[in-house]
Amino acid sequence: MSQRRDFIKKAALGTIGISTVLSCKELTEKEDATAEKVVQKNQKKPVIISTWNHGLPANEETWNSLKNGKSALDAIEAGMKIPEADPKVRSVGYGGYPDREGKVTLDACIMDHQSNCGSVSFLQGIKHPISVAKRVLQNTPHVMLSGQGALQFALSEGFTEENLLTAEAEKDWKKWVEESKYKPVINIENHDTISMLVVDNDGNISGACTTSGAAWKMHGRVGDSPIIGAGLFLDNEVGAAAATGLGEAVIRTAGSAMVVELMRQGKSPLEACKEIVERIYDKHKNHRDLEYLQVGFIALNKNGEYAGYSLRSGFNYAVYDEENGNRMEDAAFKMPWEN
DSSP states (O other): OHHHHHHHHHHHHHHHHHHHHHHHHHHHHHHHHHHHHHHHHHOOOSEEEEESTTHHHHHHHHHHHHHTTOOHHHHHHHHHHHHHTOTTOTTSSTTOOOOTTSOOOEEEEEEOTTOOEEEEEEEOSOSOHHHHHHHHHHHOSOSEEEHHHHHHHHHHTTOOOOOOOOHHHHHHHHHHHTTOOOOOOTTTTSOOOEEEEEEOTTSOEEEEEEEOOSTTOOTTOOOSTTSBTTTEEEETTTEEEEEEEOHHHHHHHTHHHHHHHHHHTTOOHHHHHHHHHHHHHHHHTTSTTGGGOOEEEEEEETTSOEEEEEEETTOEEEEEETTTEEEEEEOEEEEOTTO
């Protein structure tokens, strides 16, 4: 009888334990569902983030295009064309600094929420490489076209070839030729590649980059900007990242793709950018490029959270959202330029 009472007692306790576990599980599931609803409710859209001061007018045009019902790709193209056509922006498009032979060569890429990509590199004579990159995405079976092939494609698509070397850029190039000493001064002058990331009205993510690359580079040099996974990467389930700075360093580490992967693992945009910048520093601390090395990332996750982080001081980015409008923010950084 004693054994029977013990068995019944243990069975009852076991039932209570199972009920408690099931109740906890149901509670956790309810909490998870509630948390998911809160995240969805708090999701900001649209949100635009782009690199440097010339991101402000680019953001403005992109924002207006989105509000007028344009697709994310069309809106991004419209925004990026603003600095591409501005001769005062010396690192993008028309007016960009030439290579050491005095030729302006352009790189650009664009990517949508379905991971469709278009890219051009070493393109000459076309003012809006971002538009050509978008046509590569839409009208070819390829991701990247380069050099003469990219130019031929652009002309076949109705683009007009023109001289992109302005009198001011040519004057600076001729001054450089007198000594012909190559030393990048990327980001010190507060301008470089323009990269843009967008969460659109539907909560989908797209992005793009466009640049004339490093001034006085070797003819034929291509940086990270047109390379999907280096200068730009996104996964619509997670977020997006884009780079600015010395392209060689970004390429060596597949920088933007790694930032997105860290966000996939649960890191915030700031944490992800910071970790990859630290990784780049560790790989370059004994490298010949360290003296002038600057690299920065912007990142945007699916919920509209964003951040920027750079190796050295001076990097800023433009952000546009409904709550605070269009403004500049300074990126956090590892160390000042003096070091």
